Amino acid sequence: MTAITIRLQGCRKAFADGTVAVHDLNLTVEGGETLAILGPSGCGKTTTLRLIAGLERPDVGQVFFGDQDVTRLPIERRDVGMVFQNYALFPNLDVAGNIVYGLKVRGMAPRERNKRCEELLELVGLQQHGKRSIHELSGGQRQRVALARALAPRPKVLLLDEPLAALDAQLRERLRSELSELLRGLGITSVFVTHDQGEAMALGDRILVMEHGRIAQLASPRDIYQKPANAFVAGFVGNLNAFAVSGASPTGLKVCGGELPWQGTDRPETLYCRPEHLRVTQSEGHLHGRLLAQFFQGAQSRLLVDVGGPQPLLVDSSDNELYAIGAPIALAIAPHLLFTLNA
Ligand code: ATP
Numbered sequence: 001m002t003a004i005t006i007r008l009q010g011c012r013k014a015f016a017d018g019t020v021a022v023h024d025l026n027l028t029v030e031g032g033e034t035l036a037i038l039g040p041s042g043c044g045k046t047t048t049l050r051l052i053a054g055l056e057r058p059d060v061g062q063v064f065f066g067d068q069d070v071t072r073l074p075i076e077r078r079d080v081g082m083v084f085q086n087y088a089l090f091p092n093l094d095v096a097g098n099i100v101y102g103l104k105v106r107g108m109a110p111r112e113r114n115k116r117c118e119e120l121l122e123l124v125g126l127q128q129h130g131k132r133s134i135h136e137l138s139g140g141q142r143q144r145v146a147l148a149r150a151l152a153p154r155p156k157v158l159l160l161d162e163p164l165a166a167l168d169a170q171l172r173e174r175l176r177s178e179l180s181e182l183l184r185g186l187g188i189t190s191v192f193v194t195h196d197q198g199e200a201m202a203l204g205d206r207i208l209v210m211e212h213g214r215i216a217q218l219a220s221p222r223d224i225y226q227k228p229a230n231a232f233v234a235g236f237v238g239n240l241n242a243f244a245v246s247g248a249s250p251t252g253l254k255v256c257g258g259e260l261p262w263q264g265t266d267r268p269e270t271l272y273c274r275p276e277h278l279r280v281t282q283s284e285g286h287l288h289g290r291l292l293a294q295f296f297q298g299a300q301s302r303l304l305v306d307v308g309g310p311q312p313l314l315v316d317s318s319d320n321e322l323y324a325i326g327a328p329i330a331l332a333i334a335p336h337l338l339f340t341l342n343a
Contacts, residue, residue, distance in 0.1 A: 003031035003189045004066045004156045006052055011061035013047050021047035023213045025061070032187045034180075036204030038194055040236065044213040045193040046161060052191055053159050054078045065156060078157070081150030085162040087142050089134050089149070096121070096130040099148045106153060120148040123182065140171045147179070151186070158183070160192035164199060176202050197237050201225070209233050225274075230342040234272065241278070241313050243271045252335075257307025258287040261335040268340040275302065275314035277337040280321070285330030289313065291323045305329050 006029040013022040021044045029035045029052075037045045050056040051063060054075040062071045070078050089098050099120050100113045108116070121127050124144035134142065143163065150158060163179065164172045180203050183190050194200050200207045201221040209216040209224060209232075216236075217229040228234035243255040245268060253262045253271065260271055278287075280303070289307035303315040303323070315331065323329065 003033075003187055005029065005031045005064075006157060006189060006191070007064040008048075008051065008058075009062045009064065011051055011058040011063065013044075013051060013056055013058050021213055022051065022058075025051075025213075025215065027208065027215070027218070029189055029191055031189055033205045034183050034190045034192070034203055036192055036194055036200035036207045037210060038197060038200040038204075038207050038237070039210035039216070041195070043210040045210055047213075048208075048210070049159055049161055049191060049193050052157070053080055053082055079153075079155050080157045080159055081153065081155035083143075083146045083150045083158070083160040083163050085165050087146035087166075089142060089145055091134050093134070094130070095126060095132050095134070095137070095145050098134065098145055099152050101149065102153050116152060120152055123151070124148045125178075139167050140175055143167065143175060147182075151188075156189065158186075158188050158190040160190065162193055162195070165195070172199075179203060200237075207237075209236065227339065228341060234341055239275050239314055241273050241275060242311070243273075244309070245269055245271060252286075255287070256309035257289050257313075258285070260286055260333065260338055262338060263335045264340075266340075270340070271338050272341055273333055273338050276300075276316040276318075278313065278315045278331045278333055280315065280317050280319070280323075281330050281332040283330075283332075285332045287313070287331040287333075289329055289331070291325055291327045291329050293325065294323055296320070303329070305331065307331075 008025050008027040011022055011025045014020045025048065037048055039045055047056060051058055054073055062069055090101065096117050100117050103113045103116060121130055124147055126141060126144055164175055167175060176199055192203065204221055206218060206220055207224050208218045211232050217224055217233045224233060224237055234240050243260060245253045245255055247254040248267055249259055251261065252259045262271065287307050289305045292304040292306050292312050295302045300316050300318045301320050303317055304312040305315055306312050
């Protein structure tokens with residue numbers, strides 16, 4: 001089966017009270033791609049997912065699956081599998097009953113159904129749990145049943161609404177990598193909604209960052225992080241240091257605490273960098289300040305360094321050396337790790 005491309009063309013969705021949840025959205029999800037939709041509460045993530053699912057119809061615009069215009073098709077005629085945040089499993093059916101439910105409705109013969117059920121139980125690692133009732137399962141196991149149920153009819157498109165939100169942090173991280181492996185292995189086109197930037201980075205081939213019903217940026221996780229389109233995206237995905245530029249020198253740009261090695265021909269007002277890209281150095285650094293605080297975080301520690309600017313700099317250092325509060329700190333950065341942002 002070739003994976004299908006999803007296309008939203010000029011989609012707008014407003015609700016009865018006048019709230020415009022999605023504005024003129026143009027979006028292509030490539031066949032076999034996993035797209036993460038990320039953004040703050042109320043930015044239109046779920047509405048976008050529901051437009052793709054056929055649970056909402058756009059006021060204006062069209063939705064295509066491949067060449068087919070599915071705008072007016074309801075969910076049951078779109079060939080989508082859906083996993084909801086609360087899993088929406090049938091409590092009166094056992095695990096196998098939940099998984100084959102959709103196949104039964106479609107009239108698949110029992111023998112074929114059972115074979116498919118075995119395949120799916122194996123796929124999600126629940127081989128021994130087919131006869132268990134739903135209330136005997138852990139949160140992670142329920143999530144897997146919901147996934148198996150959604151995948152059972154071999155849908156063209158898999159949609160997931162905050163699929164891991166109900167799980168505790170550790171389990172979430174484990175299932176995140178399992179889910180990522182599974183989606184890549186299946187090669188199915190999938191779209192999922194999340195609040196969690198770590199989840200979006202780990203699972204998404206690309207991330208759509210939304211702000212007020214519009215696309216703030218659509219790019220690979222690496223580009224979203226390293227080349228954010230604007231200050232909103234940069235602030236939403238990860239931490240940021242900002243440097244007000246006060247002048248130029250032959251080798252760079254002058255900022256509070258020193259001089260940064262800017263290679264651009266322009267002279268921006270503000271330069272930015274990520275905390276992990278500042279390096280504590282024993283030799284001549286680009287910036288000089290004093291340690292305000294150090295927080296041990298396991299694999300790394302976060303330093304707060306006062307270089308005389310309005311905010312202390314955040315520095316994520318993996319050497320985990322312990323510095324004395326007030327100690328002089330020299331920081332260096334590679335020029336390509338500095339960037340500018342649109343407002
Ligand atoms: P969250 O992360 O909180 O789930 P979201 O990004 O998924 O938010 P949506 O659920 O798509 O956001 O909602 C976008 C906007 O549309 C919000 O302002 C929301 O209040 C509004 N909205 C969503 N559904 C409805 C509805 N059925 N009736 C009226 N307004 C709605």
